[in-house]
Amino acid sequence: MKQILNRLFEHQYLNRGEAKEVLTKMAAKEYNEFQIAAFISVFLMRNISIDEFFGFRDALMDLCADVSPLAAYDPIDIVGTGGDNKNTFNISTLSCFVVAGAGYKVAKHGNYGATSVSGASNVMEQHGVKFTADIGKLERSLEECNITYLHAPLFNDAMKVVTPVRKALGVRTFFNMLGPVVNPIKPKRNVLGVFNLKMSRLYYYIYQNSDCNYTVVHSLDGYDEISLTDNFKVVTHLGEHIYSPEDIGLERCTQQDLDGGKTPEVASKIFDNVLDNQATKAQKNAVIANSAFAINNINPKLSIEECINQARESLESGKAKQTFQKFISLNN
Missing domain, CATH: 3.40.1030.10 (Nucleoside phosphorylase/phosphoribosyltransferase catalytic domain)
Structure with a gap:
């Protein structure tokens, strides 16, 4: 997460796979609340990209319960x-x-x-x-x-x-x-x-x-x-x-x-x-x-x-x- 945050603070963007990986690890509780808050806060200061949006959505849809x-x-x-x-x-x-x-x-x-x-x-x-x-x-x-x-x-x-x-x-x-x-x-x-x-x-x-x-x-x-x-x-x-x-x-x-x-x-x-x-x-x-x-x-x-x-x-x-x-x- 430290590397991800440093990149984001330097105004870089995540690709779709990276965005998916971050949210997947977040769900697995691999990050603490302070890291999650810092990550979320980045997107209060800049727009989310299409790739980031799709990556986050990919992770959430993979993780969601089956109610088909x-x-x-x-x-x-x-x-x-x-x-x-x-x-x-x-x-x-x-x-x-x-x-x-x-x-x-x-x-x-x-x-x-x-x-x-x-x-x-x-x-x-x-x-x-x-x-x-x-x-x-x-x-x-x-x-x-x-x-x-x-x-x-x-x-x-x-x-x-x-x-x-x-x-x-x-x-x-x-x-x-x-x-x-x-x-x-x-x-x-x-x-x-x-x-x-x-x-x-x-x-x-x-x-x-x-x-x-x-x-x-x-x-x-x-x-x-x-x-x-x-x-x-x-x-x-x-x-x-x-x-x-x-x-x-x-x-x-x-x-x-x-x-x-x-x-x-x-x-x-x-x-x-x-x-x-x-x-x-x-x-x-x-x-x-x-x-x-x-x-x-x-x-x-x-x-x-x-x-x-x-x-x-x-x-x-x-x-x-x-x-x-x-x-x-x-x-x-």
């Missing part, structure tokens, strides 16, 4: 990279339950929040969810309520090893970038929110060389999801398009409207309010917008307006809440 039976359900994953420093409530997680409530299969791969008060795993735990890597339980959840949750550290030793370091650093790291593309199910459908246009281009390059049906979204004011606070860009295999909130029939909102609060308890309360259909209009619309583009990914023959209507119906009819309650009963 779940791929037969052809689920979608809806996830943001995190690290946008906007401290929003759990929009992508809520969208997963809205989409599942609309009748589609969802396999959410998530973790604790590194830069916000409440990540997907935080809000799940707050509601009594017990994380599991048991294939039978995960499959039952998909069958009975259309959604299953994969807590990342349970499926990858590297993720488990770096979790304390990421939490201690409390800043965006390259693991935020890797998380969305290392779902062990290897879903063929992905909705991914990114916090800047450079990342949008990176994931476009990655996805166009895969067989995934992808939707990459980015709000132009820096959100890693469709925030409705500004115009937003959507990139798919069919091309890219910039929408305004008004283009899809929804009202523009402010950053404060989407704030997740200062404690996990506040974020959890907002989460519940959305599912109870008691949230503010801005909070509800943000969830509906992200859910709609996920539905469009699954069923591209539908117009965005039809997808919004499906998402709204799932939320306002109580189907999303019923799905969540069933999910809790199966996973506690």
Whole structure:
């Protein structure tokens, strides 16, 4: 690691094989927390290269648990990279339950929040969810309520090893970038929110060389999801398009409207309010917008307006809440 760090400090880059080797050794606990923190910090000061990104991903995919039976359900994953420093409530997680409530299969791969008060795993735990890597339980959840949750550290030793370091650093790291593309199910459908246009281009390059049906979204004011606070860009295999909130029939909102609060308890309360259909209009619309583009990914023959209507119906009819309650009963 000393040699690797010296090279990186001299502004050199790793090749794909070297990047894979470093992360593989990290998972094997060959490095201490100080070395891991130093390594991660390098990528806070410079961009990750394509070769480094692919090498890190290669290692994580080789190390991940085998959950291939779940791929037969052809689920979608809806996830943001995190690290946008906007401290929003759990929009992508809520969208997963809205989409599942609309009748589609969802396999959410998530973790604790590194830069916000409440990540997907935080809000799940707050509601009594017990994380599991048991294939039978995960499959039952998909069958009975259309959604299953994969807590990342349970499926990858590297993720488990770096979790304390990421939490201690409390800043965006390259693991935020890797998380969305290392779902062990290897879903063929992905909705991914990114916090800047450079990342949008990176994931476009990655996805166009895969067989995934992808939707990459980015709000132009820096959100890693469709925030409705500004115009937003959507990139798919069919091309890219910039929408305004008004283009899809929804009202523009402010950053404060989407704030997740200062404690996990506040974020959890907002989460519940959305599912109870008691949230503010801005909070509800943000969830509906992200859910709609996920539905469009699954069923591209539908117009965005039809997808919004499906998402709204799932939320306002109580189907999303019923799905969540069933999910809790199966996973506690």
